[in-house]
Amino acid sequence: MIHFEKFTLSNGLQVIVHEDPTSHIAVMNLMYDVGARDEHPLQTGFAHLFEHLMFGGSCNIPTYDTPLQQVGGDNNAYTTTDLTNYYCSLPAVNLETAFWLESDRMLGLAFNEKALEVQRKVVIEEFKERYLNQPYGDAWHHLTNMAYTTHPYKWPTIGQSLSHIEAITMDDVKAFFYKFYRPNQAILVVAGKVTTPQVAALCKKWFEPIPAGPPYHRFLPQEPDQTQPRHKAVQGNVPFPMLYKAYHMPGKGMPGYYAAEVLCNLLGEGKSSLLHANLVEKQALYTRIDAYTTESLDPGLFVISGSLTEKIPFEAAESALIEVLKQIKDTPLAALEKVKNQMEAQLVFGQVHLIHRAQELANATLEGDTNLANKKIEYIRQVDLEAVQTIAEMVLKKENCSTLYYQTIP
Structure with missing residues (x-):
């Protein structure tokens, strides 16, 4: 049984607290309700590219990793067809560092052309290494394109084509950020040697001032029943x-x-x-x-x-x-x-x-x-x-x- 407390901030951010006094660490998990299924058919691979961009620094913090490592923490992230998830762990006594870092990049990502080009190249190399040059790497592309005719699950999270990733502009990045990376599109879980009042106070300080974005209503084309092999x-x-x-x-x-x-x-x-x-x-x-x-x-x-x-x-x-x-x-x-x-x-x-x-x-x-x-x-x-x-x-x-x-x- 995972015990938890839950509350929602005035800007729509859902917060879940799991207290575990037996642990000496704290975990912050921030999940955004956006994945590959939310992409435009001619801009696939964007959600995954954006995951990489989120580590390129915010308006106030040049690099995300350095301050976290300095307090003994580490982090990672992943993107799926349905969601994008960021998580870090650190000594519980340094929990506020995680709040500072995560809230700052939610408040304002550094829209930097150099960072975009660096991460674009990283993702393109990943596409080539894992999907084009690896045995059976393109099998999932073939399979999803065959199984789905309508629903956006027809392209993998990495994207349908390298050309889509190559064509993404800074205007596209800004539009994506302000559409999906808002507190009302996110779920924050804080777990470990923490207390609910402590987390509530930190949320009020670091996350509640961030304005909500316009509501996102998901209207995806539904896949018709397959009637022929x-x-x-x-x-x-x-x-x-x-x-x-x-x-x-x-x-x-x-x-x-x-x-x-x-x-x-x-x-x-x-x-x-x-x-x-x-x-x-x-x-x-x-x-x-x-x-x-x-x-x-x-x-x-x-x-x-x-x-x-x-x-x-x-x-x-x-x-x-x-x-x-x-x-x-x-x-x-x-x-x-x-x-x-x-x-x-x-x-x-x-x-x-x-x-x-x-x-x-x-x-x-x-x-x-x-x-x-x-x-x-x-x-x-x-x-x-x-x-x-x-x-x-x-x-x-x-x-x-x-x-x-x-x-x-x-």
């Missing part, structure tokens, strides 16, 4: 062939989401999972096979990917995989309970880390209910065999699938 084959300089199958599934908070998560673990978690036991151990058609979900707020993807054993044709490997999926209807209760216990254990162990607790509270708040951080285990426990079989029938349909054959160059 989609297939694509590509070749690349890769060590072995890979098969990818992506099925549309419910988003977080939607009926069937937790059943789909349990199904995913049943299929792909560990050596006793259905896919590994049958396709790697028993039939030796794959050297490795995994299942995972995109864990997105809007309807996402249930993905199965596997590397084929040498000289195994794609068609044979895919056919065997589909036969394993049919076995879900015969899943014994003991196997389901084992998977649910494993998922519960992972959630409990994850909460050992203070940063993880803070991020769980922020994510749950973004979903609309901070207490979801404590409800997940119960939702997983409630998933029964009927729910798993029902979601499998709904999701793992041929017409709901986009398949990618990633072939080696002959």
